Amino acid sequence: MAEKVIIFSAPSGAGKSTIVNHILKLYPELEFSISATSRAPRGSEKDGVEYYFFSADQFRKMISEDKFVEYEEVYSGSFYGTLKSEVERIWAKGHTIVFDIDVKGGVNVKRIFGDKALSVLIKAPSTEVLRQRLIGRGTDSMEAIGKRLAKAESEMEFANGKFDYVLVNDSLEDALAEAGKIVGEFLAK
Numbered sequence: 001m002a003e004k005v006i007i008f009s010a011p012s013g014a015g016k017s018t019i020v021n022h023i024l025k026l027y028p029e030l031e032f033s034i035s036a037t038s039r040a041p042r043g044s045e046k047d048g049v050e051y052y053f054f055s056a057d058q059f060r061k062m063i064s065e066d067k068f069v070e071y072e073e074v075y076s077g078s079f080y081g082t083l084k085s086e087v088e089r090i091w092a093k094g095h096t097i098v099f100d101i102d103v104k105g106g107v108n109v110k111r112i113f114g115d116k117a118l119s120v121l122i123k124a125p126s127t128e129v130l131r132q133r134l135i136g137r138g139t140d141s142m143e144a145i146g147k148r149l150a151k152a153e154s155e156m157e158f159a160n161g162k163f164d165y166v167l168v169n170d171s172l173e174d175a176l177a178e179a180g181k182i183v184g185e186f187l188a189k
């Protein structure tokens, strides 16, 4: 089976996790790429499930040992990256890799894998809708929401023209159906 990867990137609040989880359930040949991170586990997160958790020092050591396909300091002091061993682990099973990574990481991974990769940018229909979703989620202060919105806008500007597909998450039902279709077409190629 051909080695393939599917990349989903989005600003927070665009509905990325819902779409990624839907796609993973729909196609059993897909497998989620577990990233390494230096941020602390949140809530019920477990090492080796949502992320591989490391200290910032351990993470830096792995960078110097060239262990990563790509990595980013997504938030100041918090590193996130894809280990080469993770890509090998999933491909060895004959599975297609699904990445949930930030916009910059998504562009980098697409550049690395080229035609083996389908890159999908998920967008909220407007900044106002994004603002309402972040407020509705109730997990961030107004100041944090302001920062996330500013980050989302600069990410969208940076992403312009750099993804294979732009999915606007207006109605969730439509977005799930569209995501299912484009992934299905890519897997059949």
Ligand code: 5GP
Pocket: 010, 035, 036, 039, 070, 071, 072, 074, 080, 081, 082, 100, 101, 102, 103, 104, 105, 106
């Ligand atoms: P969170 O801390 O909320 O789990 O993730 C924060 C951000 O880091 C999200 O946008 C997520 O997509 C991104 N992220 C997760 N893993 C990676 C990775 O391996 N590389 C990059 N560049 N970003 C990642």
